[in-house]
Amino acid sequence: TTMRWSNRFLSTVLDVAKCQNVRQCSSSATFALASRKRSNTAVKTRRLKLFEEEKERQRRRVTDVEKIQVQYSDQPEHCTLIMNKMMSTPYDCARHVSQWVGDRAVLAEVDGKLWDMHRPLEGDVEALKFLHFRESDPFYVNRAFWRSCSIMLGSVLESAFKDRFYLQLCSFPAPNVRTGSFIYDVDLGMDWQPTKDELRVLSSEMVRLSMRQLPFERLVVPMVVALDMFSDNMYKSSQIPSIADAEKSDSITLYRVGEFVDVSCGPLIANTRQLGRVTITACYPIPIGEASGKPPLLRIQGVALPEGILMNHYSYSILETRARKMNEGRLPDPLQMQGEAQ
Structure with missing residues (x-):
């Protein structure tokens, strides 16, 4: 075997x-x-x-927790998420939306830019989108x-x-x-x-x-x-x-x-x-x-x-x-x- x-x-x-x-x-x-x-x-x-x-060295540089607004405009509903700058990630956002969204998300688009799911967000986001394997254009x-x-x-x-x-x-x-x-x-x-x-x-x-x-x-x-x-x-x-x-x-x-x-x-x-x-x-x-x-x-x-x-x-x-x-x-x-x- x-x-x-x-x-x-x-x-x-x-x-x-x-x-x-x-x-x-x-x-x-x-x-x-x-x-x-x-x-x-x-x-x-x-x-x-x-x-x-x-x-850890980079983490220590973030001394204050600064709140940011993240606009999510996809399924299942549009919403505004309050997250933490340089700490929260697209994956965290996806889990707030729903477990289904978090499980199927492969990549994120942050204001039109490709973004790793576990990469911290660096500021307010006007348009957050998640990409998955069944995209009409999966390039x-x-x-x-x-x-x-x-x-x-x-x-x-x-x-x-x-x-x-x-x-x-x-x-x-x-x-x-x-x-x-x-x-x-x-x-x-x-x-x-x-x-x-x-x-x-x-x-x-x-x-x-x-x-x-x-x-x-x-x-x-x-x-x-x-x-x-x-x-x-x-x-x-x-x-x-x-x-x-x-x-x-x-x-x-x-x-x-x-x-x-x-x-x-x-x-x-x-x-x-x-x-x-x-x-x-x-x-x-x-x-x-x-x-x-x-x-x-x-x-x-x-x-x-x-x-x-x-x-x-x-x-x-x-x-x-x-x-x-x-x-x-x-x-x-x-x-x-x-x-x-x-």
């Missing part, structure tokens, strides 16, 4: 060194040598600690969903290998539903060719993460703080200044889901439970650089449906087949490591 494979996966920690289909690669980079002394658990714990410290909702799937995949990958292999998440291209798959490019320090059973277990871990119903928490931090958080990841460390330059800002937008923290411009969906059916379908090597013996990045791909969107087995199998094809989305440039709007 899937659960039996999940237990086996977690207990053996993907002992790829014993698998015939894995080729261990050496790395000439000094960073890679140093990374052997790191552990995924220690890096993740430190990053989360820094995130929480910065969140923005679909992009947020695809982007959130990549973030969840990054979280699963960072946890799946535990401390056996030091994994560095690289990046994922801007979401494009037409490609047929969401992706994350990672550096495992080797050319890993997962079996069908290993991919199936990763799919199971995505479902487990979904079942935790974790919110996607947004936090904008100074670039120096972001660089400190990701000092153990050579890809993110290179991308962060480029992202700041592209946005003409000294700040970086981060998201937390559970114990996982990543860089993304957002917006993301409200919580992990809004992920429905999901399959991790393929893993492709991406050659990086010209140096011989340098391990490739791995492009790991998947396909998913939002919660509540049902599809028969045959139709979903067509989506899975398409998602197994190499996603030709923008490849990372290890030489320039330019930031992108993830």
Whole structure:
């Protein structure tokens, strides 16, 4: 069963060194040598600690509770909500309207601007609207969903290998539903060719993460703080200044889901439970650089449906087949490591 494979996966920690289909690669980079002394658990714990410290620092700056008016003009009725500036979120507003509105809301529109459901409101709102998966034009909702799937995949990958292999998440291209798959490019320090059973277990871990119903928490931090958080990841460390330059800002937008923290411009969906059916379908090597013996990045791909969107087995199998094809989305440039709007 899937659960039996999940237990086996977690207990053996993907002992790829014993698998015939894995080729261990050496790395000439000094960073890679140093990374052997790191552990995924220690890096993740430190990053989360820094995130929480910065969140608390920002919270302490809000010394007074200032009331704001939020105008809601959608179903089931128009109303004016009295909320707290820099504290209340669209999710709080939705729960005041009705539990039904709060449960189905994926994104918010705050005076016409896309807004994360758990992002604090910064002032009076003249028009608050909630977006859901059954919108007549789901373009923005679909992009947020695809982007959130990549973030969840990054979280699963960072946890799946535990401390056996030091994994560095690289990046994922801007979401494009037409490609047929969401992706994350990672550096495992080797050319890993997962079996069908290993991919199936990763799919199971995505479902487990979904079942935790974790919110996607947004936090904008100074670039120096972001660089400190990701000092153990050579890809993110290179991308962060480029992202700041592209946005003409000294700040970086981060998201937390559970114990996982990543860089993304957002917006993301409200919580992990809004992920429905999901399959991790393929893993492709991406050659990086010209140096011989340098391990490739791995492009790991998947396909998913939002919660509540049902599809028969045959139709979903067509989506899975398409998602197994190499996603030709923008490849990372290890030489320039330019930031992108993830």
